[in-house]
Amino acid sequence: MIQVEGLTKIFKDKKRGKVVAINNLKFECQKGQIFGLLGPNGAGKTTTLRILATMMVPTQGKAEVNGFDVVKDANKVRRHIGFLSSETGLYDRFTPRETVKFFGRINGIEDKIIEKRMAEIFRNLDMEDFQDVRVNKLSTGMKQKLSIARSIIHNPPILILDEPTVGLDIITARTVIEYVKKFKEEGKCIIYSTHIMREAEKLCDVIAIIHQGNIIAKGTLEELKKNSLSDDLEEIFFGLINQGENLK
Ligand SMILES: Nc1ncnc2c1ncn2[C@@H]1O[C@H](COP(=O)(O)OP(=O)(O)O)[C@@H](O)[C@H]1O
Ligand SMILES: [Mg+2]
Numbered sequence: 001m002i003q004v005e006g007l008t009k010i011f012k013d014k015k016r017g018k019v020v021a022i023n024n025l026k027f028e029c030q031k032g033q034i035f036g037l038l039g040p041n042g043a044g045k046t047t048t049l050r051i052l053a054t055m056m057v058p059t060q061g062k063a064e065v066n067g068f069d070v071v072k073d074a075n076k077v078r079r080h081i082g083f084l085s086s087e088t089g090l091y092d093r094f095t096p097r098e099t100v101k102f103f104g105r106i107n108g109i110e111d112k113i114i115e116k117r118m119a120e121i122f123r124n125l126d127m128e129d130f131q132d133v134r135v136n137k138l139s140t141g142m143k144q145k146l147s148i149a150r151s152i153i154h155n156p157p158i159l160i161l162d163e164p165t166v167g168l169d170i171i172t173a174r175t176v177i178e179y180v181k182k183f184k185e186e187g188k189c190i191i192y193s194t195h196i197m198r199e200a201e202k203l204c205d206v207i208a209i210i211h212q213g214n215i216i217a218k219g220t221l222e223e224l225k226k227n228s229l230s231d232d233l234e235e236i237f238f239g240l241i242n243q244g245e246n247l248k
Contacts, residue, residue: 035205049160096132096135
């Protein structure tokens with residue numbers, strides 16, 4: 001459902017000059033699969049996901065989402081994805097119910113269906129207690145849950161989640177992770193970025209380790225373990241990074 005080939009983004013930064021944020025990425029993600037993009041800050045995760053979500057165009061390469069090109073068919077791509085990032089905006093003066101309703105309507109969904117889906121989402125994300133409290137009175141975790149709710153109200157087959165648990169307490173993070181698993185069981189195709197190895201390990205069917213804009217390893221957890229000397233994703237990760245440094 002997602003196919004990426006040769007994807008490259010180069011920023012021209014006044015201070016730093018040319019910044020190769022991502023370099024020649026290649027990967028794919030199928031229905032019912034969670035594809036993890038695992039890497040430290042600045043690795044290129046957000047850039048990749050923003051391109052897939054049509055928020056940014058690549059410098060080179062190609063990405064298709066549900067058969068549609070992210071540049072040429074951006075509008076069609078948008079209809080099939082739910083995109084969650086730290087920039088997902090919320091209106092301070094709306095309540096969660098009003099927010100989700102608003103985004104449901106923007107996506108052309110009937111009110112009756114919005115109400116039904118909203119009730120289900122609020123139940124699953126444990127949001128019922130604060131569904132009528134204004135956004136400016138919500139905690140970080142509550143806002144994050146609301147951002148998730150608003151990005152999935154149109155029931156998209158593809159989810160693009162950029163570090164969805166960042167800044168969350170362990171209970172909220174767990175609720176979010178369980179919900180992502182449920183989506184996978186429903187057959188959605190999910191791209192999930194994180195810098196937390198335990199999370200990638202628990203959740204992802206395929207993991208791509210991204211470092212300084214390059215995918216330096218890719219495979220199932222089993223494959224990654226087999227191709228390295230270690231059983232532990234953290235060891236594999238640092239092993240790969242050190243190898244890269246030694247080659248320089
Ligand atoms: N708009 C931009 N202008 C210049 N450089 C950028 C811009 N956005 C991202 N970058 C750079 O691209 C690299 C990758 O960033 P990003 O994709 O945000 O990484 P991650 O999400 O993995 O932390 C970093 O070096 C970052 O500074
Ligand atoms: Mg990021």
